[in-house]
Amino acid sequence: MKLSLQLIRTTFTSRGLARPFVLLVHVNQRSITPQTSSFFTLSSSRSHSHRPSSSSSTTTTTHHSTHSIHATMQISCQCTSISFPITCPLLDLYHCHCLECQKQSSSAFGTSAIFPSSSFTIPTEMQSKLSKWTRSTKEGRTMDCYFCRECGCRIYHHIREADGTLRGTVSVKGGVIEGLEWKGSKHIYTRSAVVAIPEGAERFDAAPGEMVGRGVESK
Numbered sequence: 001m002k003l004s005l006q007l008i009r010t011t012f013t014s015r016g017l018a019r020p021f022v023l024l025v026h027v028n029q030r031s032i033t034p035q036t037s038s039f040f041t042l043s044s045s046r047s048h049s050h051r052p053s054s055s056s057s058t059t060t061t062t063h064h065s066t067h068s069i070h071a072t073m074q075i076s077c078q079c080t081s082i083s084f085p086i087t088c089p090l091l092d093l094y095h096c097h098c099l100e101c102q103k104q105s106s107s108a109f110g111t112s113a114i115f116p117s118s119s120f121t122i123p124t125e126m127q128s129k130l131s132k133w134t135r136s137t138k139e140g141r142t143m144d145c146y147f148c149r150e151c152g153c154r155i156y157h158h159i160r161e162a163d164g165t166l167r168g169t170v171s172v173k174g175g176v177i178e179g180l181e182w183k184g185s186k187h188i189y190t191r192s193a194v195v196a197i198p199e200g201a202e203r204f205d206a207a208p209g210e211m212v213g214r215g216v217e218s219k
Helices: 101-107
Strands: 004-014 017-027 030-036 041-042 048-050 072-077 083-086 092-096 110-116 130-136 143-150 154-160 169-173 185-190
Touching: 101 110
Parallel strands: 092 185
Antiparallel strands: 004 017, 017 030, 041 048, 072 083, 092 110, 110 169, 130 143, 143 154, 154 169
16 A cells, blocks of 8 residues: 655634644545644544644633532531531621630630521530530620530530620531631731731721621520
8 A cells, every 4th residue: 555645734623713734644545644643633534623632731720619609508516416507697707816715716716607596596406415504704794605515516606695685696616617608707806816817807906896796686
């Protein structure tokens, strides 16, 4: 079988544009086989396709959004005895550097995700797995602190005002929430911080003047 080298001028389509290119090929009576690249495959004398080879340096990047309007959040303690979804909206997120939160978290600060208490519900089967410890706070308030009976992991807090009424929000510990959006969080009580506050973060020396939930009664 006699082979010869020929130049073939043709076009391929890229992003809607016809672009010329030249192939150096071996020609026999039955087939045309490109020798210069695996980028192109000729299926017939009238058609062709464009496929990137495995060695191509072109990289396709898929962007995943880090935000979800209807993101699903799940509370889960360390031993997973406590596990249930959160179905109410996140109102705010605080990193508290006060001395109490340092002790409570056994760390540099505590993280509190604020949710409306009116729609924050504990499933019936989970309630018996929680224990409560109550401590006094400033201005005559008390704080009910709920934790897992098995592993001792702190789950959430609910403040009672001086007159005994429950506050209209609960504070869920950030570390037990799977799917929590951490962007836009605020740093409070930074006057007692033991770690540097990130540059550009919203910060307050003490509690914010209009802290979410303050002065709102539980319904």
